[in-house]
Amino acid sequence: MPTLREVLGHQASLPRADADWLHRLVGDWQMVADLSFSDLTLWVPTNHEDEWALVAHARPTTGPNFYNDDVVGLRASKERREILVQVRSSRRPVEPLTSESVEEQYVPVVRAGHAVGVLVRHANLHSMRQQGGLEVNYLQLAQSLLQMIGQGTFPSDLAPTGVGRGTPRVGDGVVRLDAEGHIDYASPNAISALRRLGHTDQVNGTDLSEIVTSRLPTGATLDETMPLVLTGRAPWGTEVETARVNLTMRAVPLLDHGTRYGAMLLLRDVSELRRRERELLTKDATIREIHHRVKNNLQTVSALLRLQSRRLDDPGARFALQEAGRRVSTVALVHDTLSQGFDETVLFDEIAVRIARATVEVASRGARVVAEHRGSFGRIQAEDATPLAMILAELVHNAVEHAFDTSTPVTGGEPAGVVIVEAVRGRPQAGGSEAGGSEAGGEVLTVTVTDDGRGLPDGQAPSGGLGTQIIQALISDLRGEITWGTKEPHGTVVRFVVRLRGLSAQA
DSSP: OOOHHHHIIIIIOOOHHHHHHHHHHHHHTHHHHHHHTSEEEEEEEOSSTTOEEEEEEEOOSSSOOSOOSOOTTOBOOHHHHHHHHHHHHHTOOOOOEEETTEEEEEEEEEETTEEEEEEEEEEETTTSOOOOHHHHHHHHHHHHHHHHHHHTOSSOTTSOOSOOTTOOOGGGOEEEEETTSBEEEEOHHHHHHHHHHTOOSOOTTSBHHHHHHTTSOTTOOOOTTHHHHHTTOSSOEEEEEOSSOEEEEEEEEEEETTEEEEEEEEEEEOHHHHHHHHHHHHHHHHHHHHHHHHHHHHHHHHHHHHHHHHTOOOHHHHHHHHHHHHHHHHHHHHHHHHTTSSSSEEEHHHHHHHHHHHHHHHHSTTSOEEEEEEEOOOEEEHHHHHHHHHHHHHHHHHHHHHHSOOSSOOSTTOOSEEEEEEEEEEOOOTTOOTTSTTOSSOOEEEEEEEEOSSOOGGGOOOOSSHHHHHHHHHHHHTTOEEEEEEOSSSOEEEEEEEEOSSOTTTO
8 A cells, every 4th residue: 555655755746835734634544534433535636637635544533444455646527626626725625425335525734725635524424323421522623623624723843743652642532621711522532531630520611721731749740731731822732740540631722713712622541551551661671770789799709819819820721711700791791781771682883892992901911003994793682792892802812812923012103913803784584594594583793803914824714722612602502604714815714604583673
């Protein structure tokens, strides 16, 4: 099904301001559909002579649908086209047209004094809800909004559009105010929300702003927009928080040729939503604190290992403790990054750069070795980040330690060598066998560590060392493979390919 932007761009070619107005209308017309218990369609003239296209469609959440199929992109019939042209040229709605059990109401969509398109309300009279107090008031409010659309005052440039997290909808509660801000009608859900706020008296005829402000906690900071919302004077939203309930409110001033004669307010009790958000914030803070403490503990362990190594006379034992401390510091670096984020993922490029620089500084023993970073690792889950950091640290350390002569500093400012870390990330190829083939889930990450040193001894991949064993074990854990090769004219190329745990949506 084509989107509104695609249809307007390829078939209608409206001016930018007119297209933006239609986008704002479509972002806010769900309340009109719900209040009128009807489907809404939006029609605009196309680039082809005498053709009109249906560019947007809304179904009510308060009643049965008129159109069950997708209708966006349809062309208007000859009979409908004649009505659309009449409504657009006159900028006046026509009386609702009834044919058998179907009622259609045509309303011009006006912006800055000219009709941009035509909105049509479609209702099946056989399936309409039996009219009571709620239905009558909803239909009256719907007609007020349709009148504003025809006058170019709805939607408002100042009003937020669309339904976001916690935004009130028609089904959550509707209040109609008169010009002085007194409640003229309140739906059952709105009355229930005000009861939870603490108001137990009659609702109709009372001042909504007085009801709400009298229930605010003593000393509470008053949102500067709240008085304008509670009296319906501005098309804004606000939230009321008390010890008992959280209410979000949105005001829609009702205008007739620019003169305000009342307002509609949508209310929603978001107490449970806000409670869950607070729980998530507490959970996130707890997780970050845990990562911070783990990082501190690992750094303490690393420092203790370094201190112990300095007290040993055996060079082999001293070197082993130093290597252990370096590996613990690498794991601590991952937890340090996790402690600063808001989820269990990390942007690994920062970690890779810090690992390469720190490892080069420690392993080069005074001679200057340059570490370069190319490509991007992207965002990686914590359970992948730790083994990946260990692998990278071992490979960079091996490159610096074994590829270059770092015993004597190079004079003249020239580096003893260069180590390049390059990362390429993408989806696995269908049917491929690389790093686990095309099994479901995850992305393939290819990392190449290149140096311009002396190269592999006898051209053979290293084996038997603790560092190599650690690399092989971690590569296996990430469902990957690793290869060693020789770089021309001299140097070493190490490439490993691993499969990351399902992060395609976050990468």
